[in-house]
Amino acid sequence: MTSYERPILADSNEPPFGGASLDLESQQPSTTAALGNTDSNRSLLQQSSHPVALVFHVLFRLIAVVLYILPNIVSADFVFMFVLSVLLLAFDFWTVKNVTGRLLVGLRWWNEVREDGTNVWIFESRDPSIPVNATDSRVFWGTLYATPVVWGLLALFTLIRFNFEWLLVVIVAIVLSGANLVGYMRCDKDAKQKWSGLADQAAGAGALGGLMSGMVMNGVRGMFTRS
Numbered sequence: 001m002t003s004y005e006r007p008i009l010a011d012s013n014e015p016p017f018g019g020a021s022l023d024l025e026s027q028q029p030s031t032t033a034a035l036g037n038t039d040s041n042r043s044l045l046q047q048s049s050h051p052v053a054l055v056f057h058v059l060f061r062l063i064a065v066v067l068y069i070l071p072n073i074v075s076a077d078f079v080f081m082f083v084l085s086v087l088l089l090a091f092d093f094w095t096v097k098n099v100t101g102r103l104l105v106g107l108r109w110w111n112e113v114r115e116d117g118t119n120v121w122i123f124e125s126r127d128p129s130i131p132v133n134a135t136d137s138r139v140f141w142g143t144l145y146a147t148p149v150v151w152g153l154l155a156l157f158t159l160i161r162f163n164f165e166w167l168l169v170v171i172v173a174i175v176l177s178g179a180n181l182v183g184y185m186r187c188d189k190d191a192k193q194k195w196s197g198l199a200d201q202a203a204g205a206g207a208l209g210g211l212m213s214g215m216v217m218n219g220v221r222g223m224f225t226r227s
Contacts, residue, residue: 044135047133047135048135048136049135049136050133053099053136054104054136054139056100057095057100057104057140057143058143060095061092061143061147064085064089064173065150065151067081067084067088068085068166068169068170082165082166082168082169085173086169089172089177090176093176093177093180096144096180097109097183101140101184101187102124104133104136105132105137106126106130107124107184107191108124108125108187109123109184109187121183123187123190123191144177144180144181145181147173148174148177151170151173151174154170155167158170
């Protein structure tokens with residue numbers, strides 16, 4: 001398995017899986033919003049740079065959890081609730097993978113299978129000079145880590161109550177949410193390594209340039225000071 005990364009560019013028109021392209025430049029948070037607002041009277045949506053994306057980042061998975069718990073409290077048609085839960089989980093997976101990750105934290109990942117059968121992880125990341133909204137980042141990563149844990153607890157609850165027919169929903173939820181978690185963890189790690197390497201290269205180039213400049217200046221000075 002191999003991987004490579006591409007920085008997200010504002011004029012990039014190549015979306016993953018043939019989806020709609022998103023213009024990051026038009027979606028960048030303002031400096032004021034990115035620095036955050038410490039006013040406790042402001043809601044999360046007011047502090048967010050992308051409130052609509054923030055809502056949908058949580059909405060589908062929250063409804064899926066509620067629909068999963070609901071049949072255990074009241075009588076409901078199993079087939080209907082099962083299909084609806086799986087659809088919501090699929091919507092959540094696609095939304096988080098292709099939209100909210102890009103808008104909220106400037107990351108995007110996907111996996112391609114090449115003609116030779118090898119899997120390739122592809123990562124894109126926003127330039128670190130563009131700040132990420134602190135509220136968006138906290139909600140994104142918090143829900144990303146919490147979702148598999150919640151479904152794991154629901155799996156234990158299902159096993160204790162011997163509701164094995166609902167276990168398939170839990171398995172689908174853990175697989176999809178776990179895939180997004182692993183994908184974004186790898187994407188974030190890759191972005192940090194990439195931008196850190198570029199910073200080191202820039203620092204090295206600056207030091208070399210300073211050394212060469214000093215040598216040239218010393219040589220020029222020497223030419224004019226020789227007797």
